Amino acid sequence: MRDPYTILGVSKTASVSDIKKAYRKLAKQYHPDQNKDAKAAAKFAEINSAYEIVGDEKKRGQFDRGEIDAEGKPRFQGFENQAAGGPGGFAQDGGYEFNFGGGRGGFAGGGFDDILSEMFGARANRRGGRESAPRGSDLQATAHVPFSVWALGGKIRVELAPGRVVDAFIPAGIAPGKNVRLKGQGEPGPFGGEPGDALLTVAVDPHEQFRADGKNIRVDVNVTIYEAALGAKVRVPTLDGSVDLTLPAGTTGLRSFRLKGKGVQVREGAGDLIVQPRIIMPDKIPADLEAALLKLRDEGYDPGR
Missing domain, CATH: 2.60.260.20 (Urease metallochaperone UreE, N-terminal domain)
Structure with missing residues (x-):
């Protein structure tokens, strides 16, 4: 990943408030709910990763000292005799340990999940982290429902895409033209995000009697x-x-x-x-x-x- 300061467009001497302000501006610009560009999701994930480093006081210090890289991974510092339990120090049992402190979400001035929640609400909070990637697209399809199934209610088989068939329950008497939503049957989300839904438009087949x-x-x-x-x-x-x-x-x-x-x-x-x-x-x-x-x-x- 590129330098997190460069990604956020701030200097290495920027204040906590300036970093937070820059993050808010970029997150709002590239959040998938606001920006439908195909590259926006990747940019949004990169912004989150950058803020995870420089938005956290301890991780920012470790990055500035060269102890971790732009992805938060430890850089090898050698075996200088540092205080046991400190960054890159020897543990009391003689083993080498890295102690970088600060869990995810422990950012100075509030975590990026909190910032996203302020801007986009609870939905963004659920999806704002690097692990919570953008949701997949919904699929549209027409469900041709036999008259008797429409009148009594029941399951039918629907082809969502070539070679992809699912079972769908049709509630009795649903108005033609209405949609039946199949949760999680849409396109997979990018970067491992939750899948979208399938929206089936009901079309009732005529009956001979x-x-x-x-x-x-x-x-x-x-x-x-x-x-x-x-x-x-x-x-x-x-x-x-x-x-x-x-x-x-x-x-x-x-x-x-x-x-x-x-x-x-x-x-x-x-x-x-x-x-x-x-x-x-x-x-x-x-x-x-x-x-x-x-x-x-x-x-x-x-x-x-």
Whole structure:
């Protein structure tokens, strides 16, 4: 790494307050939340490393005396007879030890995590250190959700990128166009930072039978003319199987039937399945049926049009 004074743009005789002021200015300029340039993250990490040296009174002194390098690593000083336990001295057991003092974050005038927290809030505090590198980018993808999965809720497989497939849970009834966030499934963070998220835009595939109506679902059911006229039990498809529906005699296409709780299974309360009969005439009307219909017409039957 380059000379930390040069990185921060201060002289070796700069005061503690001047060093802190220079660091604040540069950190604000190159922080990844403020600067989207591809090289900003590397510059930001370099600034943090420089301040870790010259922003700490003990480490600054050790660097100025040549005891540590610009990365905080000890420089070999030889085996001069210095006081035991001092920088580069002999330990009491005869072994050689380096005692540089001052842990990370023990900077004069406050650590750089504190400074970043002042400027950018708690999020920057979590990410401000050299180990806490910038967060990765979010990924965008479209989730094509089968109608039944959308209505009932469940898991689907989504391709985030070529060769990269994940399982995603789709909550029942989520509005099309809304996003489902998959934490940590985005791009990896540079310098070992936390990964971004995957944002899935929901697109609901149409169904051949069912239609959404808010949290209700509508379905058309074919009914013969005699079933409608005389009454009958007919099979009705639902999202989780078929059920029998009893049609009363005289059922018309103007009347619908409601199956409670068979609609979209939203958390606030399931919707209903609305069944709409579709009365189907035979291709060829038998003579006796034709005669009955003609008689009905001649008697002046009025449907109320």
